[in-house]
Amino acid sequence: xxxxxxxxxxxxxxxxxxxxxxxxxxxxxxxxxxxxxxxxxxxxxxxxxxxxxxxxxxxxxxxxxxxxxxxxxxxxxxxxxxxxxxxxxxxxxxxxxxxxxxxxxxxx
Amino acid sequence: xxxxxxxxxxxxxxxxxxxxxxxxxxxxxxxxxxxxxxxxxxxxxxxxxxxxxxxxxxxxxxxxxxxxxxxxxxxxxxxxxxxxxxxxxxxxxxxxxxxxxxxxxxxxxxxxxxxxxxxxxxxxxxxxxxxxxxxxxxxxxxxxxxxxxxxxxxxxxxxxxxxxxxxxxxxxxxxxxxxxxxxxxxxxxxxxxxxxxxxxxxxxxxxxxxxxxxxxxxxxxxxxxxxxxxxxxxxxxxxxxxxxxxxxxxxxxxxxxxxxxxxxxxxxxxxxxxxxxxxxxxxxxxxxxxxxxxxxxxxxxxxxxxxxxxxxxxxxxxxxxxxxxxxxxxxxxxxxxxxxxxxxxxxxxxxxxxxxxxxxx
Numbered sequence: 001x002x003x004x005x006x007x008x009x010x011x012x013x014x015x016x017x018x019x020x021x022x023x024x025x026x027x028x029x030x031x032x033x034x035x036x037x038x039x040x041x042x043x044x045x046x047x048x049x050x051x052x053x054x055x056x057x058x059x060x061x062x063x064x065x066x067x068x069x070x071x072x073x074x075x076x077x078x079x080x081x082x083x084x085x086x087x088x089x090x091x092x093x094x095x096x097x098x099x100x101x102x103x104x105x106x107x108x
Numbered sequence: 109x110x111x112x113x114x115x116x117x118x119x120x121x122x123x124x125x126x127x128x129x130x131x132x133x134x135x136x137x138x139x140x141x142x143x144x145x146x147x148x149x150x151x152x153x154x155x156x157x158x159x160x161x162x163x164x165x166x167x168x169x170x171x172x173x174x175x176x177x178x179x180x181x182x183x184x185x186x187x188x189x190x191x192x193x194x195x196x197x198x199x200x201x202x203x204x205x206x207x208x209x210x211x212x213x214x215x216x217x218x219x220x221x222x223x224x225x226x227x228x229x230x231x232x233x234x235x236x237x238x239x240x241x242x243x244x245x246x247x248x249x250x251x252x253x254x255x256x257x258x259x260x261x262x263x264x265x266x267x268x269x270x271x272x273x274x275x276x277x278x279x280x281x282x283x284x285x286x287x288x289x290x291x292x293x294x295x296x297x298x299x300x301x302x303x304x305x306x307x308x309x310x311x312x313x314x315x316x317x318x319x320x321x322x323x324x325x326x327x328x329x330x331x332x333x334x335x336x337x338x339x340x341x342x343x344x345x346x347x348x349x350x351x352x353x354x355x356x357x358x359x360x361x362x363x364x365x366x367x368x369x370x371x372x373x374x375x376x377x378x379x380x381x382x383x384x385x386x387x388x389x390x391x392x393x394x395x396x397x398x399x400x401x402x403x404x405x406x407x408x409x410x411x412x413x414x415x416x417x418x419x420x421x422x423x424x425x426x427x428x429x430x431x432x433x434x435x436x437x438x439x440x441x442x443x444x445x446x447x448x449x450x451x452x453x454x455x456x457x458x459x460x461x462x463x464x465x466x467x468x469x
Contacts, residue, residue, distance in 0.1 A: 070124035073199075077132025 049103035056099025063092035121203045123427040129199055130435045133192070136163045137442055140468050146449050147459050147466075152178055155450060164188050178454040179238070182447060186241055189443045193243045196432065204429045207320040209245070210309045211433065214327065216244035217302045220274050221295055223254045223263060228291050246272075260285065260294070277301040299354060303328050307356040316429040323418050323433060325358030330410040332360050333386060336368045336377055337403045359384040374398075389413045412467050415441050419469055441467055 071085035142162075149155045153176045159168045164184065171184035193212065200208060219240050226236035236255040242248040250270075257263050264282055267275035277297040285293050303324070310321040335352040349369035353362055364384075368377050374394060381387045389409045397405040415437050422434025445466045452462040 066124055069122060070128040073125040073128030074132055077129050078135065081132075 045106055049106045052099045052102040052106060053096075054099075056095050056102070060092040060095040060099075063095065064089060067092065120201060122201055123204065123429070123431070126196075126200050126204060127427060127431040130196065130431050133196075134435050134438065137438055138162060138446075143445060143449070143466065143468065146446070147452075147462050149449075149453060152176055152181060152450060152454055155453060156181065159184075159446075167191070178450050181450045182238065185443045185446055185450075189439060190242050190248070192439055193436065196436070200432065203314075203316060204432055207310070207316060207429050208432055208436070210306050211320055211323060211436070212244050213302055213306055214244075215241055216246050216274065217298055219244065219246055219251055220254070220263075220267070220278075221298060223251070224260055224278075224294055225291065226255065227257075227260050227263065273305065274298060274301065296352065299331060303331075303354050303356050315425065319421050319424070319428065319430050320433065322358060323414070323421060325356060326414045326417055328354050329357040329360045329384075329386070330407075330414055332357055332365050333381075333390075333410060334403060334407055336365065337374070337406055339369050340372070340374065340377065341403070359386070386410070386413065408465075408467075415467060415469065438469065441469065 067089050071089055074081050074085055142158075146155055146158060149158065156168055156172050156176045159165070159181075160172075167184040167188040168181070171180040171187070174180045174183075197205065197208065197212075219242070222239050223236055226239075233252075233256040237252060240251045240255065242251050246254075254263055254266060257266060260278075261282060264275055264278040268279060269275075277300065278294055281293045281297045285291070306324050307321070310317055310324055331354055332352075335354075339349060339352065350362065350366055352369075353365045355362070364380065368380050371377050371380065374397065378387055378390055378394065381390065389412065390406060393405050393409045397403075418437035419434050421430035424430045445468075448465045449462060451457075452465070
């Protein structure tokens, strides 16, 4: 069930991105007026930056949810492992940071 | 079906929380060197003292108030294992809860058999209670009530009144048991019922279900093998050997069982088992069996095998039910080892003999 949903989501995402990217590339190839290309490209860049940030935040949230659940279990039995659990809990934040940096690079 | 403890299992199939807790509990299992120190303990009082520094502290200290005797230690260990298993059942997710409840049903089987055996040999209610573990669906109060009943018929009637599924197979064989006094009839009926019920519950798909089914299959094989060895030593007359066979084994099917049942000595049986993984384990203890002449030697070897396989289940998927199954068997083995040490110490058993009886993993 989950696999079907995931494939549908991927398919939808792929089509969505293609629809957005194709006109931008077409404009770039046709050497259309500079103003129009800049507008389209800017929109795509903004969207890509948003996706980079948003998807990485979602992924980090998912990872932190899983780690938090296991971490709570560990702390219930071994409170002495708190430092390890907190460290592991914070680790997925790197994914968001990478997404954030990617978003800046895309826009920069 | 078997009455389950009142509980709302955690949602779905998230094993993260439960398995992390079980791993934490596993880290507190007693290590081999500590057991070695216990074996060398001069008396039971010293064992009490040493266990008071472990996971068993609260139970050991509570029971020590009644006296530092092997009986109170047994009681402390029983309370500890029941508390531990019930705690685990309290935080498992829905899937793991179903699978583990099914596997723990064997404790109901063990308890009901113990009560019936106790009544069969006219033990007192207290003596029967000492050997019971309220780990399955029957709680401490239920078991105490059963142990206090006057005879087997009243036990069967009470189980039927409670709606326990174990009542029906007992009722079907009760009249014959009362006329022949042949206890194995009731025990076999219980075994047959439980393993058929468990097999049905574990018939679903999925890696975790398959894993639990594998462990159940090994237990069925163990019972079938022990039945084979018992058949070698007894004259069953006109009774069909297939009536002792339990379906659902992992490696021993009906054909192999009947083939072994027709053999006349242990060596031939071991030869017939060549295609199964049991042959090595059993061959390793055959000399001891010949020296002692007791099937308990094979029983312990098979327990050892099933235990190791159950522990292997915990080495697979870290987010699967194997972690829980593995812990349950490891904990049970630890308590069995402690009971052996305490009993051995109290009767002056030599340390080497004790070491031989222990299963260290």
